Amino acid sequence: LHQLLCAGHLSTAQYYQGLYEILELAEDMEIDIPHVWLYLAELVTPILQEGGVPMGELFREITKPLRPLGKAASLLLEILGLLCKSMGPKKVGTLWREAGLSWKEFLPEGQDIGAFVAEQKVEYTLGEESEAPGQRALPSEELNRQLEKLLKEGSSNQWVFDWIENLGIICFSHTGQPE
Numbered sequence: 001l002h003q004l005l006c007a008g009h010l011s012t013a014q015y016y017q018g019l020y021e022i023l024e025l026a027e028d029m030e031i032d033i034p035h036v037w038l039y040l041a042e043l044v045t046p047i048l049q050e051g052g053v054p055m056g057e058l059f060r061e062i063t064k065p066l067r068p069l070g071k072a073a074s075l076l077l078e079i080l081g082l083l084c085k086s087m088g089p090k091k092v093g094t095l096w097r098e099a100g101l102s103w104k105e106f107l108p109e110g111q112d113i114g115a116f117v118a119e120q121k122v123e124y125t126l127g128e129e130s131e132a133p134g135q136r137a138l139p140s141e142e143l144n145r146q147l148e149k150l151l152k153e154g155s156s157n158q159w160v161f162d163w164i165e166n167l168g169i170i171c172f173s174h175t176g177q178p179e
Contacts, residue, residue: 056099
């Protein structure tokens with residue numbers, strides 16, 4: 001979908017219309033397909049990763065059919081989770097705040113936003129640094145797997161550098177060399 005959108009074969013309006021048709025049925029699909037929100041997030045995330053559509057516009061548009069059902073946050077949490085794996089929570093939080101997004105837009109009226117954010121561990125969307133030291137450290141096998149995936153996908157060097165920087169995986173010793 002992302003490639004069709006970027007190549008101009010699919011307009012943004014057509015993309016949204018197609019998503020609306022799927023999202024209107026998503027709550028019913030949830031019964032038969034427990035991970036439907038993750039699968040839908042996997043369709044949407046590449047467009048955000050490559051900058052095809054601004055985050056604010058995309059999130060507001062794709063959640064329109066989900067807000068009355070109280071399911072908007074379910075999809076957004078999955079999208080944010082996938083974005084954090086590729087970009088890191090700091091970068092995702094910055095994108096969220098720069099887009100002017102607020103959980104109040106996506107949660108049912110009266111729901112405690114602070115409790116929701118803490119329970120879902122999305123404090124980075126509020127700009128709060130709540131990470132414990134070493135929380136973002138990943139096992140070397142996972143780092144290798146994610147880096148290989150980026151390289152196989154043909155990501156640009158800048159994209160890889162940003163990924164490394166945002167995950168904070170390079171630690172310099174007192175000699176200034178990577179550890």
